[in-house]
Amino acid sequence: MTPVETAARMAAIRGSAILGDQEGVRRGMEAFNDDFRRSIKLADPARKVDREAARAAIRHVDGVRSVAWIDHENLLVIVATNEARSQRTIDDICIELEPLGDTLGVVVNLQSGAARSGDELEILSRNCQLVPGDRAFMQRHRQVDVVPPELRAEHKRNNAHPPADPERLRRQQEEAMRILEATTPEM
Missing domain, CATH: 1.10.287 (Helix Hairpins)
Incomplete structure (x- = not known):
């Protein structure tokens, strides 16, 4: 203003x-x-989004497979395809939530149920009324991804350049298998 x-x-x-x-x-x-x-980006406490009504409304959004509240402000939505894991899907979800209350108090965390890699598994997270990365007043940034982005980036850097010596790579793989076999209990 x-x-x-x-x-x-x-x-x-x-x-x-x-x-x-x-x-x-x-x-x-x-x-x-x-x-x-x-x-000041303060959600209206008198107009909190009803959790169960939100879950029911979101189920009608294309591609949504499941919906669960993580806490009082973070909503986890799993979509059926990698393509549905997008800011557009978050927009569609937020539009469904608007009649239910003040969406400034809601952060949508979107994950693909069809992920086959760490990048595809990464969760998109956004407050319904703010730009990605921004949060409402007193709304903490919750780490929802199982693997933090920093660790994923470090893993990519470490594995970007495989050893030039194929024999060395084979020995490393064999050693990794020995360790895995030695530390895995038999069923």
């Missing part, structure tokens, strides 16, 4: 007060309060 918009809102409230229009003052103050809350 710009200073000019704030001044205009306050002038309208003051005008209503001078005219004795208590309903106008109330509406103006509620709008001012909403604008202020939005400017």
